[in-house]
Amino acid sequence: MSKHEPFIDAQAASQILGVSRATLYAYVSRGLVRTTDGPDDPRRRLYSSHDIDGLKKNKSVGRKPRDVAATTLDWGLPVLSSDITLIESGRLFYRGQDAAKLASTATLEEVARLLWACGDNDPFAVGAPRPWDATLLDLTKDLPLTERCQALLPFVDAGRMTAWQRDNRKLWPSAAALLRAVTAAASGSQPSALPAHIHLAKAWDLAETGADIIRRTLVLVADHELNASAFATRVVASTGASLGACLNAGLSALSGPLHGGMTSLVEILFDEIDDANNAAEVVERRLRRGDSLPGFEHPLYPDGDPRAAALLPLLPPNAKRQSLIETMAETTGKLPTIDVALASIRRELGLPQGAGLALFAIGRTVGWIAHALEQFQEKKLIRPRARYAGPKPDDT
Structure with missing residues (x-):
């Protein structure tokens, strides 16, 4: 603690x-x-x-069901039963296995097989999706990351297959194709059958050490229980829609500044520190203005985000980054989250702008698909009731 x-x-x-x-x-x-x-x-x-x-x-x-249900949508008790991910005592588990330990050796594809409950089946044994049309890839290259993925995914034939009443085993090859497609779309490259971290290392010209950091990062961001994008994915999955439509929902939720946008806010904080050359001065200035200090403190990890704790020590020493972390701990008692780790990895490895969010989206695609597959098994629509707060009906 x-x-x-x-x-x-x-x-x-x-x-x-x-x-x-x-x-x-x-x-x-x-x-x-x-x-x-x-x-x-x-x-x-x-x-x-x-x-x-x-x-x-x-x-x-109080104990009114509608009031209890309302609070579950704001960091409340679980609103859905799931066998996928557990966050407990400051640790993250995938189907009972410690995610930090998995990250030391596992690939994203191996974690996908675990979270998708594939058993001995390997949906990644099939070839890569067909290449993007070069013109299409060029037209989408300047779009924001989430929109670029959303524009390209409809061209993955397997992703358009309606999931309603299909056995999940029939959907595993489609899931593998979609993960490879997201990996390519997020990095502005053509799909391949390579493991995701190797594909990205080639696209971003990384050496073996950098590729291993990417592998660990992808594993650690693969899922995070019922966050906004996972919940959005499950709502769409409950309608029986295709896996592609489910990923579209996850990507849409990720595009918001309170979810995927947090990494870019941490980047801005790092830019300020680079300009001032003094982390303590930037923190003090922000505190005086009443501004936020993004990337520190997570409601589910009062003792510190274990994903950041697993990734940050892998990076070369950086005096400014370390000064920021120490200043935040001493000044506010807050510790870095995965967003600080993602921004730090992008900077230390010399990755393109937006690569932190790209890593998040690629890794989290595995979790979104896992939630969609689990929700398909429920065979029921997620349909909460609204608590009406508008004007009274006119009885006349």
Whole structure:
């Protein structure tokens, strides 16, 4: 646990939640509240303020189903059951396997087979999708990344196959073709049958060390539970639409500044530090203005994003980057997220502008497809009800 995270005693925690000590201990046993030893007495337990505040927020809406459902859409309790990804105790797991450990050896394709539940089947044994038309590739090269992918994916025949009532096993080859297509579209290249990290290393002229960092990055961003783009993907999948349509939904959600746009905001922060040549000065200036400091603190990782922790040590030392991380830890108690890692990787490896988001989109394609395949199995439409807040009906 982070030394910066506040902890409170049992009496304060019980009072904030309005529950008995027994109920508080039950929350702990269910993994809803983390504890730590008291600094002066290891027999005395302290309770995470972050977890207590989260529980209080969920309790404050009352017990009406419609109110509870409304809060689940804002960092609330799970709204869908899934076997794909678990985020627990500051760690990320893919079908029960630690993602950071997987990243040390696995390729993105191997993780895809795990998340798509392929077993011994290898959908990547088939050849690459047909090449893009050169004119089409040229016409889309200047589009923003998400729009470029969305423009090119309809030309992947397999991606247009309606998924409704088809066995997932019939869709695995289409999924593999779409991943290869996204890898090519995001890097402005022709599709190939190479593993994604090798394809990108060739497209970006990287040596073996750079290719390995790319491989680890793709694995670590492959999925992240029910974030905005995964949820959008599942909503479209629930209609029985094609895998291509599901990816289109994920890409659309990714294009927003509060999701995929975060990497570009971190890039701007790094640019400011380069200009000022002083990270502490930039942080102080932003704090005085009340500006945001993107790329630090993740609601699901109060002790630090394990993906950033796995990737940043792989990069060559960088005094400005390290100064920013240390300044943020000392000033705000916040630690870097995956967005800081993506921006840092792009800069250290000399990748094209926007390559951080490209890596995210390519890796996350695996997760989007996994969520689509899982949702297809549900065979039911995701259709929440709205809580009407408009004018009263006119009864006259």
